[in-house]
Amino acid sequence: MQPTWTTTSYVILGIIELRGPSTSYDLKRAVGNSVGHFWQFPHSMLYSEPARLATHGLLRTEEENEGRRRRTYSITDKGRTALAEWLKAPTDDVFQIRNVAEIKLFFAELVDPRYIISLAERQAEAHRTRLATYEEMKEKFGKHTHLKLRMVPLQLGMELERTALNFWESLLRDELSK
Amino acid sequence: MQPTWTTTSYVILGIIELRGPSTSYDLKRAVGNSVGHFWQFPHSMLYSEPARLATHGLLRTEEENEGRRRRTYSITDKGRTALAEWLKAPTDDVFQIRNVAEIKLFFAELVDPRYIISLAERQAEAHRTRLATYEEMKEKFGKHTHLKLRMVPLQLGMELERTALNFWESLLRDELSK
DNA sequence: GGGTACATGTAATCAGTTACATGATTTA
DNA sequence: TAAATCATGTAACTGATTACATGTACCC
Numbered sequence: 001m002q003p004t005w006t007t008t009s010y011v012i013l014g015i016i017e018l019r020g021p022s023t024s025y026d027l028k029r030a031v032g033n034s035v036g037h038f039w040q041f042p043h044s045m046l047y048s049e050p051a052r053l054a055t056h057g058l059l060r061t062e063e064e065n066e067g068r069r070r071r072t073y074s075i076t077d078k079g080r081t082a083l084a085e086w087l088k089a090p091t092d093d094v095f096q097i098r099n100v101a102e103i104k105l106f107f108a109e110l111v112d113p114r115y116i117i118s119l120a121e122r123q124a125e126a127h128r129t130r131l132a133t134y135e136e137m138k139e140k141f142g143k144h145t146h147l148k149l150r151m152v153p154l155q156l157g158m159e160l161e162r163t164a165l166n167f168w169e170s171l172l173r174d175e176l177s178k
Numbered sequence: 179m180q181p182t183w184t185t186t187s188y189v190i191l192g193i194i195e196l197r198g199p200s201t202s203y204d205l206k207r208a209v210g211n212s213v214g215h216f217w218q219f220p221h222s223m224l225y226s227e228p229a230r231l232a233t234h235g236l237l238r239t240e241e242e243n244e245g246r247r248r249r250t251y252s253i254t255d256k257g258r259t260a261l262a263e264w265l266k267a268p269t270d271d272v273f274q275i276r277n278v279a280e281i282k283l284f285f286a287e288l289v290d291p292r293y294i295i296s297l298a299e300r301q302a303e304a305h306r307t308r309l310a311t312y313e314e315m316k317e318k319f320g321k322h323t324h325l326k327l328r329m330v331p332l333q334l335g336m337e338l339e340r341t342a343l344n345f346w347e348s349l350l351r352d353e354l355s356k
Numbered sequence: 357g358g359g360t361a362c363a364t365g366t367a368a369t370c371a372g373t374t375a376c377a378t379g380a381t382t383t384a
Numbered sequence: 385t386a387a388a389t390c391a392t393g394t395a396a397c398t399g400a401t402t403a404c405a406t407g408t409a410c411c412c
Contacts, residue, residue, distance in 0.1 A: 007278055014285045035284055038277040087285055088293045090300040091278050099216040099273035100185055102331045104265055106213055107192045109327050115266045122268040149287050153280045156345045163341045167334045
């Protein structure tokens, strides 16, 4: 029986389709500075999941037979078809956010306000850092016209970061002026 | 040995601390129209997790002894302390977003543009719906001054939704005018 | 030549999810 | 009174995470 493929499965198929045959480590790097920003998972899944995809014929495996026996995965026609079908189906699913800071904020009334202030400070700082990372990425990859399309989701990422940054900063202003 | 408590554990502790002794179903409703928007989990966890918290003394259980034997959980001092400590510690963790649509967009070059258009349409619509829900919540709870504080995170939620909505709408405009 | 960072992988565990099941209330 | 919906719970499974482990390359 077919397992149900997860978003993570498709991310892996997609990356391999874009960049050709890849090892788990190649995937790690590729994910790290692209989709990894809106779909996180530990690198160990980049070893287990391709293996699973391969046993069902969506990927093909080639193993080095000397040295480290690195495995290189390539996409098969079956894999390509599955990926395309998934890509063509629009989703109503809106992003899921998992925001620890926001939960702490929700329970703010249970602790002294100064803890909320330091929370807000740290959050603002963290968002600034992220934003800087994104800006660097844009700078670095944005000039390659063939990558233009892939910059589009990055744009959303940046805007969300900016929104969050504004939120925490204005919270600080309001809080401190009370 | 103490298990490590997850954010979900603290969400449960927090809700019970805010509203007093609660059954799993009470928690379900309470979570549903508050923290549930930035920390999702299935209702079955509202049965298993309080049980786990109770075996470690952070919650106390009372079981009805007739009828359905509903279990009511109350927070203990130990639970309250654990919660407070967690709340007081600021996080550098910035929200994690899991956005299937954004991944499909990232792989856009692999499919015909019309699929991206319908993706964007559906996403815009979905965000509009969410935004409407949030606005209703604000309307409904915003007038109770004692709930004012709890509306703050909702504000961030709304702003993030608006940002996303703008993003998809402007994508549609650009795409269609090409 | 020793330290540190990168590269590569496995294994155990568990949080989280899905699926199922049934009792009580409301509504048509 | 049937059907639908709300309320309440359990059990099995597995994707995801954590932790461990070791090889290779570079650099000070």
